[in-house]
Every structure is written in structure tokens, then in C-alpha cells.
Amino acid sequence: MPELPEIETIRRSLLPHLPGRRIVGVEVRERRLRQPIEAGFEARLLGRRFTGVERRGKYLLLELDGGEILLVHLGMSGRIVLRETGNGAAPHDHVVLALDDRDELVFHDPRRFGLMRIAGPENFAELRALGPDPLTEEWSAQRLRDVTRGRRAPIKNLLMDQRVVAGIGNIYASEMLFEAGIRPRRAARSLRGPELAALAAAMRSVLEEAVRLGGSSISDFRDGIGRAGHFQTRHAVYDRAGQPCLACRTPIRRVVLGGRSSYFCPRCQR
DNA sequence: CGCACCCCCTGCCGGC
DNA sequence: TGCCGGCAGGGGGTGC
Numbered sequence: 001m002p003e004l005p006e007i008e009t010i011r012r013s014l015l016p017h018l019p020g021r022r023i024v025g026v027e028v029r030e031r032r033l034r035q036p037i038e039a040g041f042e043a044r045l046l047g048r049r050f051t052g053v054e055r056r057g058k059y060l061l062l063e064l065d066g067g068e069i070l071l072v073h074l075g076m077s078g079r080i081v082l083r084e085t086g087n088g089a090a091p092h093d094h095v096v097l098a099l100d101d102r103d104e105l106v107f108h109d110p111r112r113f114g115l116m117r118i119a120g121p122e123n124f125a126e127l128r129a130l131g132p133d134p135l136t137e138e139w140s141a142q143r144l145r146d147v148t149r150g151r152r153a154p155i156k157n158l159l160m161d162q163r164v165v166a167g168i169g170n171i172y173a174s175e176m177l178f179e180a181g182i183r184p185r186r187a188a189r190s191l192r193g194p195e196l197a198a199l200a201a202a203m204r205s206v207l208e209e210a211v212r213l214g215g216s217s218i219s220d221f222r223d224g225i226g227r228a229g230h231f232q233t234r235h236a237v238y239d240r241a242g243q244p245c246l247a248c249r250t251p252i253r254r255v256v257l258g259g260r261s262s263y264f265c266p267r268c269q270r
Numbered sequence: 271c272g273c274a275c276c277c278c279c280t281g282c283c284g285g286c
Numbered sequence: 287t288g289c290c291g292g293c294a295g296g297g298g299g300t301g302c
Contacts, residue, residue, distance in 0.1 A: 003296095078295095116298095219282090
């Protein structure tokens, strides 16, 4: 579930609570995540204090005193939740960090596609490979024009390529293409100037609106302190195959691109 | 480079 | 009711 708006929602929900707190206990209940949790993980965290909460694409960066960072990726089914200590661990609670005030920070991930690792700012291979964050000034219509130039790939595949732009996943790629009036299968290099401008604007407006509404709680997404999001009520096309387009009543179509379901209105999008 | 496939893993839902 | 296939917000790898 978690794409940029969900991770940003989690970041904002943790920001008032996490910085300043010290880790007084580390329990790793399951090391087999997408990358196995490394030996020494517990010792490196114990006694450290959180200093900040940042985000890069779909990665959450929990900053620690001493300059290291606890890097978190939630994969498809991951959650990270701050809760009161004392109710015991649930199934799929893989990492439990006890904090110095009777709260605990829990990494929960049924499918185990997520990851948690400690790294210094200089050595994140994962982060160096990421493209710019679409909500920063690094991203622009000009940049979109540059990365689409000459690319025959469907525009939706490009939007979801984290090396091109970081943070967009399957829900928001479909939603921003609807907003821009562009079909997901269009070859990236075929987009004209006005379409590129519309898409750049739609990327920003869809992501900002989704952040404003606390992300999409399809299935059971919750932020860092257990609150649901509401952007799912605004989905125009995602998971709406066969239902009428909200703009023109034409049935929404589903196609598969790069192995992922993709949704569009055949009349509003060209 | 692009793409069509695989894989990783668990849970849920609909059809039979 | 129970089983089975398909599908799910992620990323990575292979071979063509």
C-alpha cells in the first residue's frame, strides 16, 4: 500500500512523538525481511536517541544521534506504529523498539517485502539510486520532459520507476494519469508539450491532495499512531474497473502493464 | 533499452 | 463448508 502519500503521512504522524526519545530495548522477532536484518542490529540501536524523521520516495528515514539512520521500507503490507507497551506482540510484529517512556515503535509486515536497516548517510545504495522526489523543487515539467525524451516505454511504467522519480506506486500512477487525461499505455516519448505540463501539474496536485487526506486506506493502512487515511474516497479510476467514470460515465477499463493492474477512462484519457 | 516473465510472502475473496 | 486460483499498495532478477 504505502506509496509516497502514505509514507509522508506516517512521517508527519511520528514527527511530534519520536524525536528526543531513546531506544531502551530492541526485540527482533523475525529477521527474514526483503533483506535479512543484519547481525548487530540490536546492539547498534540500543541506547540511541531519535533525532528526526525524514522521507525519501517510499523510504522512511528515522534519524539517530551519532549520524546513523534507521532506514525503513514498508513494501506492500508493512506498517510502522507507535503504541503503548504492554499488550504483547501480534503476529507479524517483526521488530519492536521499546522507548524510554512506556511506548514502543513496532514494525509489522505480514508479507515481509519491507526492510529495516541501519546505515550512515554515505552508504545507502538504495537511496542513491532514487530519482528526485516529486514534491520537491528538484522535480519539474522540464525534468519530466527530460526523462521521457526518447523513451518508448508506457508512461505509467516510467512514473513507477523509482530511478526516474521516487515515490509513485500503482494507485497514484493511475490517478495522476487520469487527472492529466493521458492513457497509461502511451509511449512516454509521444507526450506533447501541453500533456507533459498537465502531467507534471497532476503529479503534484494528486500527491498533495492525497497527503492532505492522510493517504489511501484501502485494506487497512494506518499512520504511525493508528489513524486511517481518506484519499481512497477520491480514487477516480484505481480499482474501479467497470464502474462509470466520475466525469463522463463511460465504464473504467483495466489493463495490465508491467504485471500491474492499470485503470483508465477510455473517453477522458487519450 | 524494453519487456515479458519469474521470484520473494501472507491474506483475502470469489467461484465452484 | 472447504478448497483453490487469482490478486494485492513493493522491489529485484533473468533471459530474450
